[in-house]
Amino acid sequence: MQVFVTGTAGFIGYHLARRLLEDGHVVTGFDGVTDYYDVSLKRSRLAALQQYPQFSAIEGRLEDAGLLSETLERAQAEIVVHLAAQAGVRYSIEQPQSYISANLVGTANLLEAVRAHKPRHLLMASTSSVYGGNTKLPFSERDAADAPISLYAATKKSNEVMAHSYAHLFDIPTTMLRFFTVYGPWGRPDMALFKFVSAILAGQPIEIFGEGKMRRDFTFVDDLIEAMIRIMPLRPELGQPLQGDSLSAVAPYRVVNLAGGHPELLMDFVAAIETALGHKAAYTIKPMQAGDPRETAADTALLRELVGDLPRTPIKAGVASFVAWYRQYYRV
Template sequence: MKIFVTGTAGFIGYHLAQRLLDAGHAVTGFDGVTDYYDVRLKRARLSGLANYPAFTAIEGRLEDAELLTRSLQGAEADIIVHLAAQAGVRYSIEQPQSYISSNLVGSANLLEAARAHKPAHLLFASTSSVYGGNTKMPFCELDAADAPISLYAATKKGDEAMAHAYAHLFDMPTTMLRFFTVYGPWGRPDMALFKFVAAMLEGRAIDIYGQGEMRRDFTYIDDLIEAIVRIMPLAPVRGMPLAGDSLSPVAPYRVVNVAGGHPELLMDFVRAIEAALGKKAACRMQPLQAGDPRDTSADTTLLRALIGEVQRTPITSGVAKFVDWYRQFYGV
C-alpha cells in the first residue's frame, strides 16, 4: 500500500513511517523540518528513514499549497496521515502566528490537496487539548469541546471543523485522532519527559507545574502507533455508526481518542524517571501554567470498539526505554 505521511521528521511521524516501512508499505514523507526545536534531531530521524528504499522524503512547508498538491499527486497514496503541525501549548502564547499559518492555513491546503486526490482514508492528528475547560472526566468524543484554553487547542478544533466540512462536501472518509500526552524514544525536546531527563542528568532542578497535582493520560509511542495502524483500514462509512459512536450524521467523519485510558499523577511520572536514572529529582513546585488543563483522561470505549483491546505500556517501562534512548543518542 502507498501512504502519504506529513510530519515524518517529527516524533510521531517518524515512528509511524518506520512501522509502515517495516510492514512493507511505500511511504512518502512530507516535512518542513522547521527549527521549533533542535533540527539535528529531526535530521537524525529522517536519516534513519532514508535507509528504507520504499521511503521518499519531500522537504516543504504545508503553507506551500502547490508543492503539497504536487507531492500528494506524485505519491499516488491510498491513505493520507496528516501529522504535521505546530505543536506545543505554551509556545502558542509566544508565537501565535506560526499556529495560524501551519495548523490552519497549512491544514486547509492539505485538505484541498486531499479533495483532489480522493484517498480511501484521511487520518488527521488532533489533540486532547481540544477538551479545554471540560471538567467531566474521562473525556469522551461525544462531549462538547467548545471551550479551548490555548490557541494551539483552538487551531486543532478549527482543523476538526474544516475536516468535517470537507468530509461532508466531498465524501472524503476522515478520522480525527485526538492524541493524549504521547511520550517515548525520539520524543520532542519541549515535552516534560525530555526536559526532566536532560535537567536531572545535568544536576539541574525541574519545574513541576500545578504543584505536582496534575494528571495526564500518558500514551507510550508504540501503543499510539499500534492504534493508528489498526485504524488505518477502518475508514468511516456514512450512516453506519457503532454504539456510542462519534460518527457524523452527515459525513463519513469520526473523532477517536487515542490513549491508554489510565491517567497518572505527574509525580508518579517523575518517580518513574528517578527510577530509570537512579537519581533523585530536585523539584521546584510551580503554579499551573496558562493554557494547561489540570487533568486529562481519555474515554477509550470507541477506540476499543474499533480496534479491540488497547495496547498499554506501563510508564515505568516506557520511561526506561526513553532514558535508554536518550543516553545512547546523546552519549551520556
C-alpha cells in the same frame, strides 16, 4: 499500501513511518524541518527512515500549496496521515502567528490537496487539548469541545471542523485522532519527559507545575502507533455507527481518542524517571501554567470498539525505554 505522511521528521510521524516501512508499505514523507526545536534531531529521524528503500521524503512547508499538492499527486496514496503541525501549548502564547500559518492555512492546503487526489482514508492528528475547559471526566468524543484554553487547542479544534466540512462536501472518509500526552524514544525536547531527563542528568532542578497535582493520560508512542495502524483500514461510512460512536450524521467522519485511558499523577511520572536514571530529582513547585488543564483522561470505549484490546505499556517501562534511547543518542 502507498501512504502519504506529513510530519515525518517529527516525533509521531517518524514512528508511524518506520512502522509502515517495517510492515512493507511505501511511504512518502512531507516535512518542513522547522526550527521550533533541535533541527539535528529531526534530521536524525529522517536519516533513520531513509535507510528503507521504499521511503521518499520531500522537504516543504504546508503553506506551499503547490508543492504539497504535487507531492501528494505523485505519491498516489491510498492513505493520507496528516501529522505535521506547529505543536506546543505554551509556545502558542508567545508565537501565535506560527499556529495560524501552519495549523490553519497549512491544513486548509492539505485538505484541498486531498480533495483533488482522493485517498481511500484521511487520518488527521488532533489533541486532548481540544477538551479545554471541560470538567467532566473521562473525556468522551461525544462531549462538546467548544472551550479551548490555548490557541494551539483552538487551531486543532478548527482543523476538526474544517475536515468535517470537507468530508461532507467531497465525500472524503476522515478520522480525527485525539492524542493524549504521547511520550517515548525520539520524543520532543519541549515536552516534560525530555526536559526532566536532560535536567536531572545535568544536575539541575526540574520545575513541577500545578503544585505537582496534575494528572495526565500518558500514552506510549508504540501503543499509539499500533492503534493508528489498526484504524487505517476502518473508513467511516455514513449510516453505520458503532456502539457509542462519534460518527457524524452528515459526513463520513469520526473522532477517536487515542490514549491508554489510565491517568497518572505527574509526581508518579517523575518517580518513574528517577528510577530509570538512578538519580533523585531536585525540583521546584510551580503553579499551573496558562493554557494547561489540571487533568486529562480519555474515554477509550470507542477506540476499543473499533480495534479491540491494545497493548498498554506501563509508565515505568515506557520511561525506561526513553531513557535508554536518550543515553544512547546523546552518549550520556
